[in-house]
Amino acid sequence: MNLFYQPAIPEGVFHLDEDESRHAVKVLRMQVGDPLHVTDGRGGYYKAAVTTADARKCTFTIQETNTTPPRSFFITLAIAPTKNIDRMEWLVEKAVEIGVEEIYFMVCQNSERKTINRERLLKIAVSAMKQSGQFRLPLLHDIKPFAEIVSGNANQKFICYVDASNPHLLKTQAQPNQHYLVLIGPEGDFRPTELDLALQNGFSKVSLGSTRLRTETAALTACQTLNFINL
Amino acid sequence: MNLFYQPAIPEGVFHLDEDESRHAVKVLRMQVGDPLHVTDGRGGYYKAAVTTADARKCTFTIQETNTTPPRSFFITLAIAPTKNIDRMEWLVEKAVEIGVEEIYFMVCQNSERKTINRERLLKIAVSAMKQSGQFRLPLLHDIKPFAEIVSGNANQKFICYVDASNPHLLKTQAQPNQHYLVLIGPEGDFRPTELDLALQNGFSKVSLGSTRLRTETAALTACQTLNFINL
Numbered sequence: 001m002n003l004f005y006q007p008a009i010p011e012g013v014f015h016l017d018e019d020e021s022r023h024a025v026k027v028l029r030m031q032v033g034d035p036l037h038v039t040d041g042r043g044g045y046y047k048a049a050v051t052t053a054d055a056r057k058c059t060f061t062i063q064e065t066n067t068t069p070p071r072s073f074f075i076t077l078a079i080a081p082t083k084n085i086d087r088m089e090w091l092v093e094k095a096v097e098i099g100v101e102e103i104y105f106m107v108c109q110n111s112e113r114k115t116i117n118r119e120r121l122l123k124i125a126v127s128a129m130k131q132s133g134q135f136r137l138p139l140l141h142d143i144k145p146f147a148e149i150v151s152g153n154a155n156q157k158f159i160c161y162v163d164a165s166n167p168h169l170l171k172t173q174a175q176p177n178q179h180y181l182v183l184i185g186p187e188g189d190f191r192p193t194e195l196d197l198a199l200q201n202g203f204s205k206v207s208l209g210s211t212r213l214r215t216e217t218a219a220l221t222a223c224q225t226l227n228f229i230n231l
Numbered sequence: 232m233n234l235f236y237q238p239a240i241p242e243g244v245f246h247l248d249e250d251e252s253r254h255a256v257k258v259l260r261m262q263v264g265d266p267l268h269v270t271d272g273r274g275g276y277y278k279a280a281v282t283t284a285d286a287r288k289c290t291f292t293i294q295e296t297n298t299t300p301p302r303s304f305f306i307t308l309a310i311a312p313t314k315n316i317d318r319m320e321w322l323v324e325k326a327v328e329i330g331v332e333e334i335y336f337m338v339c340q341n342s343e344r345k346t347i348n349r350e351r352l353l354k355i356a357v358s359a360m361k362q363s364g365q366f367r368l369p370l371l372h373d374i375k376p377f378a379e380i381v382s383g384n385a386n387q388k389f390i391c392y393v394d395a396s397n398p399h400l401l402k403t404q405a406q407p408n409q410h411y412l413v414l415i416g417p418e419g420d421f422r423p424t425e426l427d428l429a430l431q432n433g434f435s436k437v438s439l440g441s442t443r444l445r446t447e448t449a450a451l452t453a454c455q456t457l458n459f460i461n462l
Contacts, residue, residue: 090321094448094451097442097444097445097448098440098442098444098448098452099440099441099442131443131445132442132443132444132445133442133443134442169462171459171462209329209330209458209462210330210462211328211329211330211363211364211365212362212363212364213328213329213363214328214362214363217325217328217329220325220451221329221455224452224455224456224459225459227440228402228455228456228459231400231402231440231441
């Protein structure tokens with residue numbers, strides 16, 4: 001099933017954007033009256049029918065509206081982006097497929113990358129949401145300083161940090177049905193002053209397992225772990 | 232710490248191959264007497280010292296030998312490779328980082344890809360093993376027909392298959408400390424005849440969660456799940 005995306009349906013916008021119109025009309029050769037499945041990325045799933053098969057502005061009429069409630073838990077991932085942006089694009093795709101509510105990017109003292117292309121990452125997120133048949137697009141924020149992220153609120157706040165005195169696994173520390181905020185450091189990890197600031201702000205230091213993971217693998221493993229304990 | 236790889240140390244080979252020799256001598260500028268950390272990918276971790284700083288054949292002498300036992304469980308992943316080989320390269324890297332003992336590739340009826348470049352995937356596996364500080368290289372087999380894979384042995388055999396009558400999660404079916412064999416189908420999934428053959432061979436049909444996952448994401452999620460229940 002091809003799922004299309006129009007975030008402004010609740011505001012009364014009943015056409016696809018140019019890219020999706022082209023896909024529907026040119027690639028899939030949809031015609032007037034053909035069924036169309038659309039989500040607004042805000043929990044809404046609409047069964048619609050094409051009213052104008054225009055490859056630049058494909059309009060539709062809604063025949064049935066379904067609403068998916070939010071999940072009983074909320075995962076906020078905050079990650080220091082890797083130097084190689086491909087690894088972040090991959091992470092966004094995979095985290096969305098597996099299930100995540102919100103993603104922050106942050107600048108840490110050891111960060112090698114201080115910018116991201118939010119628009120590009122958002123496109124990847126939309127594509128992953130549609131491909132995995134989900135109806136909620138995660139919030140994807142622009143990059144912020146570590147100090148701002150660390151002052152954020154959540155029921156359970158974790159900083160993934162690997163050192164000799166790190167006895168607690170995220171698996172055993174996380175409780176089901178919570179709002180989690182998980183911090184994943186840059187290549188080279190957090191500096192001790194950053195760890196201290198996180199601990200002062202109520203974060204618990206956790207480990208993800210026994211092997212040394214790359215930044216993006218750690219982020220995905222944290223996401224998998226939190227989904228897993230809620231499964 | 233830079234970890235080097237020489238699989239033939241147990242057979243008495245005490246030099247690095249050409250690529251790693253160049254890395255040690257040209258990039259890291261190692262000199263005679265410098266400490267060198269080497270694994271044989273078979274559980275052996277060696278503290279060594281450079282004896283000839285030759286950028287084509289860097290020799291070393293072993294000063295200390297450590298052996299890591301195998302894990303208490305054994306994960307065999309069998310996956311139908313995706314059309315886009317990048318997704319398989321990514322999977323091999325991530326599965327090795329997270330922990331996997333053996334990977335098979337298989338040709339299914341819906342397979343769009345029937346070949347892999349085993350040498351290239353092996354290089355990626357070696358690199359991921361070294362990068363994640365592990366001392367065991369997973370077995371990585373060449374591509375085989377589904378019928379051959381499905382006749383393989385393990386304590387717990389699972390086929391990941393998404394349909395309406397699929398009540399069992401891998402998470403709840405897998406027991407700790409077993410040898411697992413998990414089958415991941417192609418884009419388009421297994422055909423019903425393949426599913427039947429697997430069931431006849433003692434496989435249990437399992438689901439990985441509530442979202443629709445791409446082939447490589449499903450394989451990694453299965454790997455994460457099995458590592459998770461053994462954590």
